[in-house]
Structures are given as C-alpha cells and as structure tokens.
Amino acid sequence: MKLWIRILLSLLILGIISAALIWHFIINKPAPDYDKLKADYTINANQLFEEFMSKRKNSENKYNGKIVQIKGKFKTIEQNDSLSVVVFSFGHNLFGEKGIRCTLLPKYKSEIKKHIPETEISIKGYCSGFNDVDVILTKCSIK
Amino acid sequence: MKAIKNLIIILWILPIITNAQRYITKTAKISFFSNAPLENIKAENNQVNAALDLSNGDITLRVLMKSFEFEKEKMQEDFNENFLFTNKYPNASFDGKITNFHDININREETVNVNVEGNLTIKGISKKIIAKGTISVKNGTLDISSKFIIILKNFNVKVPNTLIKNISENIEISVNGTLKKI
Numbered sequence: 001m002k003l004w005i006r007i008l009l010s011l012l013i014l015g016i017i018s019a020a021l022i023w024h025f026i027i028n029k030p031a032p033d034y035d036k037l038k039a040d041y042t043i044n045a046n047q048l049f050e051e052f053m054s055k056r057k058n059s060e061n062k063y064n065g066k067i068v069q070i071k072g073k074f075k076t077i078e079q080n081d082s083l084s085v086v087v088f089s090f091g092h093n094l095f096g097e098k099g100i101r102c103t104l105l106p107k108y109k110s111e112i113k114k115h116i117p118e119t120e121i122s123i124k125g126y127c128s129g130f131n132d133v134d135v136i137l138t139k140c141s142i143k
Numbered sequence: 144m145k146a147i148k149n150l151i152i153i154l155w156i157l158p159i160i161t162n163a164q165r166y167i168t169k170t171a172k173i174s175f176f177s178n179a180p181l182e183n184i185k186a187e188n189n190q191v192n193a194a195l196d197l198s199n200g201d202i203t204l205r206v207l208m209k210s211f212e213f214e215k216e217k218m219q220e221d222f223n224e225n226f227l228f229t230n231k232y233p234n235a236s237f238d239g240k241i242t243n244f245h246d247i248n249i250n251r252e253e254t255v256n257v258n259v260e261g262n263l264t265i266k267g268i269s270k271k272i273i274a275k276g277t278i279s280v281k282n283g284t285l286d287i288s289s290k291f292i293i294i295l296k297n298f299n300v301k302v303p304n305t306l307i308k309n310i311s312e313n314i315e316i317s318v319n320g321t322l323k324k325i
Contacts, residue, residue, distance in 0.1 A: 029216045060233055065209055065223065083170055083189060096325070101169065103190060128190070128209040129233045134169065136190050136207050 034139035035105060037067045039124050045072030045088045045100055052130045060129055069124040069143060070100065076117050084109045086123060086140070098133050102140040111142055164198035166285050171320030173206060177311040184218055184310065186211040193320050195285065200244030202259065202287075204237040204318070226300050227266060235265045239272070247278055247285075254279040259289060265298040276318070285322040290315060 041063065048070055052059045075089035075097055084104040089097040102123050104112055115121055125140030171191040177184040192205040208229040213219040223229045239261015241247075246255050255278050262269045276289030292313050295302060302310045 027215075027217050031213060031216050031219065061230070064230060064233060078170070080170070085170065085190075096167075096169070101190065126209075128207040131190075131192055131205050131207050131234065133192065133205075136210055138190065138210055138212065 034067070034126060035107070035141040037124075039069035040066040042069040042071075045070040045074075046090055049088070049090045049100055049135055052135050056130060063127040064129045066127055067124060068127045068137060069122065070102075070137070071122045072120065073118055074115070074121050075099070077112055077115070079109070084112055086112065086121065093133070100135045100137065102137040104140045104142070108140070108142050115142075165194060165196050166322035166324050167192070167194045168320045168322045171204065171287070171318065171322075173204070174317045175211075176315040176317070178315075179309050179311045181308045184213070186213045186218070186222065188212070191318075191320070193287070193318075193322060195241070195287070195322055197244060197247060197249065200241040202237070202239055202241055202261070206235040206237075208233055208235055221306075226295075226302070232266045235263070237261055237263045237272070241278075247280065249280055249283065249285075252280050252282075263293065265293075266300065268298050270297050283324060287318065287320050287322060289318045292316070 048059075048063070048068065052063075070088070072088055074086050076087045078085040078087060084106075086102040086104065087097050088100040088102070090099040092098065102125050104123075122143040123137065123140050124143050125137030128136040128138055130136070169192050170189055171193040172187060172189040173191050174185060174187040188206060188210040190207065190210045193203070195202045208227055209223060211219070211222065213222065239259055242258045242260055243255075244257070246257070257276050257278050259272075259274045259276055261272060263272045264270075270293075272291060272293070274289050274291035276287065279286040279288075292315055295310075295312055295314060302312065
C-alpha cells in the first residue's frame with residue numbers, strides 16, 4: 001500500500017475515533033450526579049438568604065450556578081407525587097414563607113421524612129438564584 | 144437598585160393585599176420541547192412562582208432560568224452560557240390576563256377552556272403571547288395548563304448554523320400547576 005494511502009487511512013481512522021470520543025464524553029455526556037459534586041460554598045442558611053436580600057447582584061454573581069451547602073433549622077417539607085421541597089423560612093409575606101426552597105433529588109424522598117421540622121439540617125444543591133421571594137436550590141441532597 | 148427591587152415585589156404582592164381572590168403556587172412546572180431533525184431536547188423547571196387573580200383574570204409567572212433541568216450536561220451548558228446567558232438574565236416572566244376569566248366558577252368543579260394574553264419576557268425582551276389553556280377547579284384549587292409556541296429569534300436567541308439541525312427555531316412551551324387560595 002502506498003504511503004499516502006496509509007497516511008490518509010490513518011487520519012480517517014483518527015478522525016472517526018476523535019468524533020466518537022467527543023460525542024460520547026462531551027456532547028452526549030449525561031447531567032452530572034449532583035449528589036457527588038463538591039460544594040463551592042458552605043454557609044449558614046440564614047446568612048445566604050441575608051446576602052441575597054442585602055446584596056442581590058453580588059450574590060447572584062457569586063452563587064448562581066454554583067453548588068452551595070447550607071445548614072440551619074428548616075421550617076417545613078412540601079411533598080407531592082414528584083417533588084420534595086425543604087423550606088427554610090426567614091419571614092412571612094402574603095405568598096407564605098419567604099426564605100430558601102430546596103428541591104431534593106428523588107432518592108431523598110424517603111429520607112427527608114425522618115427529619116423533623118424546626119431541627120437543624122444540612123443540604124447541598126445547585127443554586128438557581130433569587131426569584132424576588134425565595135432563594136432556590138435544586139437537585140439537592142441531604143448531608 | 145434596592146428601590147426598584149422593592150417596587151417589583153410590591154407591584155406583585157399589592158393586588159393580593161387588596162383582594163382575596165388570589166391563587167398561588169411556588170411549584171408550577173414549565174417545560175420546553177425542541178423537535179429538530181437530529182435530536183429532541185426537553186427541559187423542565189418545577190420551581191416556578193405563579194399567581195392568578197380570579198377577580199380580574201390577571202396571571203403572572205416568575206421563572207428562574209437556571210432552574211431548567213436537562214438530560215445532558217452539554218445542553219444545559221449551551222442553554223445557560225451560549226443561548227440564554229442566564230448569568231446576565233437570570234429571570235424570565237409572564238404577565239398577562241385570562242380574557243374569559245368570568246367563565247371560571249370556583250364553586251363548580253369543572254374544566255374551563257381559557258384564552259390567555261400577555262407579555263412574555265425572556266433575555267430582557269418582552270413579546271406579546273396569545274395562548275389557549277385550561278383551568279380545572281378541584282376542591283377549591285385551580286389546575287392550570289397551557290401550551291404555546293415561541294420563536295427563538297423573537298427573543299434574540301441565535302442558533303449557530305452548526306446546530307441548526309439540533310435545535311428547532313420554534314419551541315413548544317408547556318405550563319402546568321396547582322394553585323391554592325391564599
């Protein structure tokens with residue numbers, strides 16, 4: 001086989017392998033296991049809420065899109081067929097509690113029932129931001 | 144800035160103080176679906192604030208864009224960093240009215256077809272939306288449901304030529320939620 005054909009074939013094979021690897025590891029990569037991600041910030045729940053209330057823009061730049069672990073006394077758990085939301089309350093308005101709302105990963109649906117409201121809990125999740133009433137954490141796990 | 148923030152909150156909350164016909168939820172679900180030749184893309188956000196005033200038909204939705212969850216990491220990354228720029232535009236909203244709100248009778252358990260008109264704001268751009276939906280009265284709560292199509296370029300979302308077969312220009316938006324009286 002001529003040398004240029006060998007080079008061409010090698011490049012072709014290399015290209016196919018590269019495309020397959022990019023497809024598998026980058027384009028088709030599933031969403032991360034948020035349970036296993038390390039927290040970017042660990043902070044008391046009331047302190048996180050106060051930061052968003054007093055310095056909203058700074059807090060959005062700092063926490064939005066980051067993994068945040070919070071600790072504090074939670075107020076209640078809201079559960080329906082598909083969702084379990086742990087609510088930290090730092091006041092009340094006409095929309096109900098205002099504070100931090102943490103949507104748990106489905107695997108924690110049973111475990112959260114063991115926790116009693118008004119006791120301390122540590123929760124890690126992805127910070128989506130502040131919606132004028134609550135700070136929202138999603139894909140949360142109990143730590 | 145703080146004054147603007149307070150004003151927004153007051154404008155949202157004030158109508159509730161003045162009337163007891165308000166129904167709200169903090170767990171409405173918005174999903175979107177893109178049907179393109181090479182792949183379908185779906186994302187869901189189930190931490191949406193929704194409020195409906197049955198006395199005048201006013202309906203509002205408040206959405207954190209980073210709360211949308213995708214099946215694949217790259218989709219979420221593209222959505223946040225390349226298309227919607229969610230660090231710069233963290234919130235989206237809908238402020239509108241159910242034009243035939245008089246058809247809803249909270250004392251009668253039934254499903255009513257409703258017409259919704261209002262402004263959808265994404266990436267800081269507001270566009271008028273007209274949609275159809277249903278509201279079901281069940282045990283004093285309201286189940287809301289609606290589907291409509293948005294065109295990405297109307298909200299200055301540009302799909303690069305390399306992804307034109309992966310992302311549809313027309314995105315189907317679904318809204319669902321159970322609103323309780325406050």
